[in-house]
Amino acid sequence: MSKAPVIRARNLLVGYGGEPVCAPVTFTLGPGRVLALVGANGSGKSTVLRAVLGLLKPAGGAVEVFGRPVDEREAGFRAKVASVLDDDAYFPALTVEEHLYLTARGHGVRGADEVVADALEAFGLTEHGASLPVALSSGQRRRLLLAAGFVRPRALLVLDEPEQRLDLTMRSRLAERLVAEKSTGGSVLLATHDPVLLRAVADRAVLIADDECELLSADDAAAAIAPGVL
Numbered sequence: 001m002s003k004a005p006v007i008r009a010r011n012l013l014v015g016y017g018g019e020p021v022c023a024p025v026t027f028t029l030g031p032g033r034v035l036a037l038v039g040a041n042g043s044g045k046s047t048v049l050r051a052v053l054g055l056l057k058p059a060g061g062a063v064e065v066f067g068r069p070v071d072e073r074e075a076g077f078r079a080k081v082a083s084v085l086d087d088d089a090y091f092p093a094l095t096v097e098e099h100l101y102l103t104a105r106g107h108g109v110r111g112a113d114e115v116v117a118d119a120l121e122a123f124g125l126t127e128h129g130a131s132l133p134v135a136l137s138s139g140q141r142r143r144l145l146l147a148a149g150f151v152r153p154r155a156l157l158v159l160d161e162p163e164q165r166l167d168l169t170m171r172s173r174l175a176e177r178l179v180a181e182k183s184t185g186g187s188v189l190l191a192t193h194d195p196v197l198l199r200a201v202a203d204r205a206v207l208i209a210d211d212e213c214e215l216l217s218a219d220d221a222a223a224a225i226a227p228g229v230l
């Protein structure tokens, strides 16, 4: 397995309209590793993720993904990078199963039947395969978006607060999936407010803040975001 960094962010400054939302951030994510971004509401975690995904131009510094400046339109980037952000990115007229088939087949997955059935099962959606998104609860819709991230090939998974709207069983199933992702060499960058998920999956964390973005161990980061701290 190549040890070359999957993401290298150096003094990456992110913001809107030329105004930074947090201090510059520097981190490296290697293959088979999980890095968490933690910090208070509005500290800038999602904004950093958007810059890493090429959805937002950095205000300063640099970020490379797979050794190249980010270009989210490039086929090689799209083939390797799967993301689930904090949005309702689904097609209202497609069923749960159709979403998963569309994603899997669009990315050239062979044996899509098995992959889709596995994701439906893993995310507790088997009974809802024929449902339209409007007929799902908000937690089930969230599970659909996460399932779509797992039915396609990827070397890097970027998740924005994947624990949101998931019950405890589903959170622990998600943690198992992310640990499995690491064990097969996949890398994960996630923003989270969940200390349990963080401890279960992350190798390191970056605390996003105004004055300084600090690199922490997963345990220290989990302690920093324990209920009542952040």
Ligand SMILES: Nc1ncnc2c1ncn2[C@@H]1O[C@H](COP(=O)(O)OP(=O)(O)OP(=O)(O)O)[C@@H](O)[C@H]1O
Binding pocket: 016, 021, 039, 040, 041, 042, 043, 044, 045, 046, 047, 048, 191
């Ligand atoms: N499209 C935008 N235009 C201008 N400002 C924005 C935009 N999106 C977010 N912001 C601001 O940027 C700052 C950082 O927001 P961001 O969503 O990155 O925080 P976050 O750490 O992910 O927060 P949370 O934990 O609440 O999800 C906030 O002050 C927010 O109001």
